[in-house]
Amino acid sequence: MDSWAAVVGLGLLAAAVGVIAFVRYRQHETATLQRDVTLARELRELAGTDEVRLASVDEFELAIYQRLFYASVVGPRIRSAAWALFGTALAMSAAVAASAGDGVLYTVAQIGALVVTAVFALATLTFVAMALVHTATTPRVSFAESYAAERSTTDTGSG
Template identity: 75%
Template sequence: MGLGLLAAALGVIAFVRYRERETASMQRDVTLARELRELAGGDDVRLAAVDEFELAIYQRLFYASVVAPRIRSAAWALLGTALAVTATLATAAGDGLLYTVVHVSTIVLAAVFGVATLVFTALALFHTATTPRVSFEDSYGQS
């Protein structure tokens, strides 16, 4: 069970770190798009290519700014739930007042982290379904 918890903790940490690197990459892309727009000057073909690149950035920005923080929070809460449940199971066999207090505390923690996991997951799903994405399809149809 200990190896499973360690693997879960490392998995959550790796997932969160990956998402943070994606945000840093997006910031570099925004800077690059700005520089490319300046270099394009008045060339329509180059400006169209920069517009396409910016569109891809804006679509990724939706996910990175609205949905990803909630997914990261849900991942941390899920890890907290797993650790609290493990602590609950570990203290269940104990005898005495201290074990009882710790056992009840870990049950409460497991419930709080479990509810937080559900709330953050629901928020991520809600924002995925309801937040409008950036789209330039209408402007392409008019040209």
């Protein structure tokens, strides 16, 4: 076995571990958000009519909604892009491995692997573009305008 083959194998193993760890982290983040949403509901019930506690719950919910935007809209596209990038690396490795041999079978395998590489590369670019578009165009939850309006009515009403 050549040393380059060992390096490529270790690189693919590292890429697999990296992609799996990234996807697992994102799944854990989604589970944490679901627990936070449940906690926010319970806190709202416990707050009752106390305005200070309700304001605290509102701030907590705002943070959840801002994180939820990423986890529900952008996160799945980034996870898909990571898997597609890993597929691109695997298919490219197969194409390089098939190029080492001679004959019709190796040529067909190399062409097939290159086609699969192109498909995965296109999928990667598509998912990255979708994530960027959603990041740039999807409105985020923000109560800054309502807070500013509330402050201006409070300031003008008390003076």
